[in-house]
Amino acid sequence: MAAPMLRWWCLGRRWVLACIDGGSRHGRGAAIGFTSSRKRGQTSVAQQPLITSQKSRKGEHEWAAVVGLEIHAQISSNSKLFSGSRVHFAAPPNSLVSFFDASLPGTLPVLNRRCVEAAVMTGLALNCRINKKSLFDRKHYFYADLPAGYQITQQRLPIAVNGSLAYSVCVGKKPSRVITKTVRIKQIQLEQDSGKSLHDELRSQTLIDLNRAGVGLLEVVLEPDMSCGEEAATAVRELQLILQALGTSRANMAEGQLRVDANVSVHHPGEPLGVRTEVKNLNSAKFLAKAIDSEIERQIHELENGREILNETRSFDYKLGCTMPMRDKEGKQDYRFMPEPNLPPLLLYDTESLPPGADPQQVINIDWIRERLPELPSETRERLIQQYGILPEHSFALLNEVGLLEFFQNVIKETRAEPKKVTSWVLNIFLGFLKQQNLAVNESPVTPSALAELLNLLDRKAISSTAAKQVFEELWRSEGKTPSQIVSEKQLELMQDQEALERACHTVMEGHPQVVMDVKRGNPRAINKLIGLVRKATLSRADPTAIKEILERKLSP
Amino acid sequence: MWALATRLGLRSWLGWRRGFTSKADPQGSGRVTAEVIEHLERLALVDFGSQEAVARLEKAIAFADRLRAVDTDGVEPMESVLEDRCLYLRSDSVVEGNCAEELLQNAHQVVEEYFVAPPGNISLPKQDEQEPFSDN
Numbered sequence: 230m231a232a233p234m235l236r237w238w239c240l241g242r243r244w245v246l247a248c249i250d251g252g253s254r255h256g257r258g259a260a261i262g263f264t265s266s267r268k269r270g271q272t273s274v275a276q277q278p279l280i281t282s283q284k285s286r287k288g289e290h291e292w293a294a295v296v297g298l299e300i301h302a303q304i305s306s307n308s309k310l311f312s313g314s315r316v317h318f319a320a321p322p323n324s325l326v327s328f329f330d331a332s333l334p335g336t337l338p339v340l341n342r343r344c345v346e347a348a349v350m351t352g353l354a355l356n357c358r359i360n361k362k363s364l365f366d367r368k369h370y371f372y373a374d375l376p377a378g379y380q381i382t383q384q385r386l387p388i389a390v391n392g393s394l395a396y397s398v399c400v401g402k403k404p405s406r407v408i409t410k411t412v413r414i415k416q417i418q419l420e421q422d423s424g425k426s427l428h429d430e431l432r433s434q435t436l437i438d439l440n441r442a443g444v445g446l447l448e449v450v451l452e453p454d455m456s457c458g459e460e461a462a463t464a465v466r467e468l469q470l471i472l473q474a475l476g477t478s479r480a481n482m483a484e485g486q487l488r489v490d491a492n493v494s495v496h497h498p499g500e501p502l503g504v505r506t507e508v509k510n511l512n513s514a515k516f517l518a519k520a521i522d523s524e525i526e527r528q529i530h531e532l533e534n535g536r537e538i539l540n541e542t543r544s545f546d547y548k549l550g551c552t553m554p555m556r557d558k559e560g561k562q563d564y565r566f567m568p569e570p571n572l573p574p575l576l577l578y579d580t581e582s583l584p585p586g587a588d589p590q591q592v593i594n595i596d597w598i599r600e601r602l603p604e605l606p607s608e609t610r611e612r613l614i615q616q617y618g619i620l621p622e623h624s625f626a627l628l629n630e631v632g633l634l635e636f637f638q639n640v641i642k643e644t645r646a647e648p649k650k651v652t653s654w655v656l657n658i659f660l661g662f663l664k665q666q667n668l669a670v671n672e673s674p675v676t677p678s679a680l681a682e683l684l685n686l687l688d689r690k691a692i693s694s695t696a697a698k699q700v701f702e703e704l705w706r707s708e709g710k711t712p713s714q715i716v717s718e719k720q721l722e723l724m725q726d727q728e729a730l731e732r733a734c735h736t737v738m739e740g741h742p743q744v745v746m747d748v749k750r751g752n753p754r755a756i757n758k759l760i761g762l763v764r765k766a767t768l769s770r771a772d773p774t775a776i777k778e779i780l781e782r783k784l785s786p
Numbered sequence: 787m788w789a790l791a792t793r794l795g796l797r798s799w800l801g802w803r804r805g806f807t808s809k810a811d812p813q814g815s816g817r818v819t820a821e822v823i824e825h826l827e828r829l830a831l832v833d834f835g836s837q838e839a840v841a842r843l844e845k846a847i848a849f850a851d852r853l854r855a856v857d858t859d860g861v862e863p864m865e866s867v868l869e870d871r872c873l874y875l876r877s878d879s880v881v882e883g884n885c886a887e888e889l890l891q892n893a894h895q896v897v898e899e900y901f902v903a904p905p906g907n908i909s910l911p912k913q914d915e916q917e918p919f920s921d922n
Contacts, residue, residue: 307878314883322899323889327882331889343878364865371831373903385865428905436900439889563829573868591875 293498294525295505296461296491297453300468301446302478303422303486304347310421310445311338311381318484322438330443332376337571342593344419344445345388347477349577349598351447352389352417354471354605359595361577363388365419365569370562373437374424382448384566387418388575394451395607396467398460399622407621412464415450422446441485447478453492453502457525458518465489465517470606470628482514491521494538495528503528504538508552510545520545524552609634617641617648626656632670633660639677646684654684658698662705675704683712693772696721723772730763730771734779737762748784756780818844828910 306316314327329336352359364386367379392414397407424442426435449468455461469487472478480487489512494505508524511517523545528538543552578584580596604612610624613634619627627634637655641648659680663673683704687697696716703715716722737759738745744762747755756777763776823834834840886899895902 308876308880308882313876313879313881315880321886323886323901324899325883326886326889328885328889329882331892333892339876340873341878342875345875369829371907373901426903427900430905433905434897435903435905436897437903438900563825565829568865570866570868573866573871573873575873590877591872593875 291498292495292525292529294456294493294495294528295453295502296455296457296493296521296525297505298451298455298461298465299490299492300449300451300465301420301422301488301490302449302468302472302480304344304445304447305476305478306341306343306347306445308341308343309443310341310344310419312336312443313339314443316444317440320440322436323440325440326442330376330439332378338381338569340572340575341445342590345575345577345593346598347445347475348388348417348419348447349593349595350475350602351449351472351477352392353595353599353602354475355389355392355394355414355417355449357389357392357414357417359389359577360386361579361582361595362386363418363575363577365572365575366566367569369565369567372423372426373435374426374439374442376424376439376442380421380423381569381572382420383418385568387416388577389417390415392417394464394468394471396460396463397621397625398463407625410454410460412454413452415452416448417450418448420446420448453494453505458521461489461491461521462514462518466514466629467606469514474603474606474609476603482512485512488512489517491517491524493521493524493528495525495532503532504540506538506540506552507542508545509542509555513547516545516547519550520552523550527552617652619648619652623652623656626660627652630660630663630670636670636673636677640681640684643678643681644684644688646688650688651684654680658701662701674706674708675701679704679712686712686716690723690772692716692721692723693770696723696770721770723770730767730775731779733763733766733771734759734776734783737766738780738783745784756784818847831910 303316304310308314309316309327309330312327312329314330315325317325327336329338349359363383365381366384368382368384369379371378393411394414395409395411397409400406400408422441422444424437424439426437428435451464455464465487469480469482472480472487478486482488491508491511492505493508494503496503506524506528508520511520524543531538542555544555545551546553577593577595580594583592583594606628610621610628613619613624613627614621627637633655636659637651640651640655644651659673659675662675663670680701683697683700686692686700687694692700699719699721700712700715703719704710704712710718741759741762744755744758748759759780760773760776763780764771764773818840823840826832827834834843890896890899890901893901
């Protein structure tokens with residue numbers, strides 16, 4: 230599941246791999262509505278997976294879905310956006326709240342420098358234009374976790390606009406190709422987070438914890454350039470990796486540091502866009518794609534049954550696996566945006582426009598920040614491919630797991646084995662063991678040095694690859710032993726004695742004249758039988774390639 | 787401050803509305819309909835309370851409308867009287883918080899250091915259910 234796959238989505242819930250190139254579409258496990266789509270060729274809408282309805286016997290209706298996202302990422306900073314109280318995930322309720330956060334009269338907002346820098350870094354990493362002047366506004370609505378009755382945000386003139394986010398999707402089976410898709414970024418703005426409400430159904434009350442109120446958020450608005458849940462999930466994952474690489478947000482969905490709202494609509498290709506609904510409460514990477522796809526399915530179902538889509542807000546119910554309308558708001562929300570009267574415009578500078586003699590604490594230089602941007606995930610992947618000659622999908626997989634890249638690089642440092650071999654061992658065997666026991670990379674009982682030593686033994690042909698796997702298992706189980714120790718304990722070394730091997734081959738050949746005849750008669754598989762017999766005779770301590778070589782030499786006339 | 791905020795919000799909101807109706811009524815009759823009043827009362831939780839208050843509102847709008855007499859073509863609107871001030875940037879250090887006890891003292895009801903609120907917003911009664919305006 231490391232490489233995301235672009236799929237055909239069928240209402241019969243049968244997932245099919247699609248090959249989106251040239252015009253041919255093939256699918257396995259055709260469902261009822263599916264055969265018809267195979268005859269239909271490529272549509273003019275580039276690379277949008279189309280959903281064929283089950284009713285296509287009556288006449289084919291192809292639907293295209295349009296998905297836009299609003300992503301809120303909590304800024305990784307010590308203190309909040311407009312006040313000096315601490316930002317921390319778990320703390321006693323209402324202990325990280327200042328008078329401003331509680332909206333007590335007489336308090337004023339004071340902007341946190343770190344949050345502005347985080348916004349500029351993120352904007353630059355996402356190819357945005359940074360607005361040298363941006364403004365703060367108030368967005369009014371009443372809710373118990375918003376003590377002021379308004380949220381300070383940047384609606385009119387945000388800090389960054391017009392960017393792009395590139396993400397890659399794997400298409401087709403082997404050889405799978407990697408397609409890069411881009412989604413435009415409408416804007417990035419700074420805004421305040423609200424407090425947390427805990428609903429107590431039993432006593433019909435809500436408990437409010439304001440620890441989160443006032444924490445800085447980056448709202449990243451993605452234009453509706455995505456067309457299914459999988460694309461949206463991949464884009465979000467890529468944004469997550471970028472934010473983590475920049476250090477601007479920990480972007481952990483489980484801890485609520487990354488929240489996603491989706492705007493979903495469906496239409497027939499070539500016709501105008503349909504009515505959109507907003508899907509909220511998407512707080513898990515795992516359910517993101519599922520939620521969006523279930524909303525697409527619901528909308529298609531409604532429209533095909535002659536009903537209309539309401540422009541409403543829906544919430545994803547994890548247990549039911551579908552979206553439900555949220556508690557009805559009274560008509561469309563009117564947020565009564567107005568300029569924040571307590572904050573002057575935010576001015577940013579570059580090296581040219583920097584006022585001379587300015588206090589460096591009080592000015593932010595965009596060029597200075599741009600020069601110090603760390604390596605972005607896409608650059609890292611490219612570098613890995615160039616440096617180690619590995620495949621793009623392996624490059625993806627290495628970046629997809631926390632700490633895996635570092636592990637990989639540590640192994641490479643200490644081993645003589647080929648990068649391709651290391652990649653295969655790290656991504657297949659090492660990662661496999663981790664996943665089986667649900668461990669993180671930093672919880673692994675096998676250290677990079679141990680794996681490096683093992684790979685060295687393998688590289689030197691001191692052990693066979695089967696033996697190496699056994700050693701790995703042993704390393705995993707019992708910490709503290711080195712690969713060499715395990716090899717000698719279990720006597721897994723490959724036979725190095727060439728003469729003994731020749732004798733073994735000779736013995737087997739003598740003992741199985743029929744098989745030898747088969748080989749001489751030209752049966753290609755007979756030799757494997759001989760190899761197997763020799764291996765058994767040598768207790769699996771001989772290298773199969775060496776055995777094959779000796780046998781072939783002996784058997785040639 | 788609150789009055790200013792309401793007026794500013796109202797101005798921008800009415801300007802938006804008027805954008806749709808002004809083609810038929812370029813000068814604006816200055817009348818604020820009951821529908822608008824009801825909508826405003828819900829949005830801002832302001833109680834107009836009497837017909838006199840609505841009349842006062844209409845006069846305030848007429849007063850502000852005189853701004854239209856000024857030709858502002860090509861002039862950048864002023865968003866804030868603070869526009870020439872420097873926006874102070876605070877360094878990212880923790881200097882506040884840890885006053886849960888003090889804050890909770892303000893609360894009407896408290897459960898284990900949480901503020902207590904009703905479950906969701908309580909809707910205003912519909913207009914017909916409300917008390918009719920008194921004439922003073």
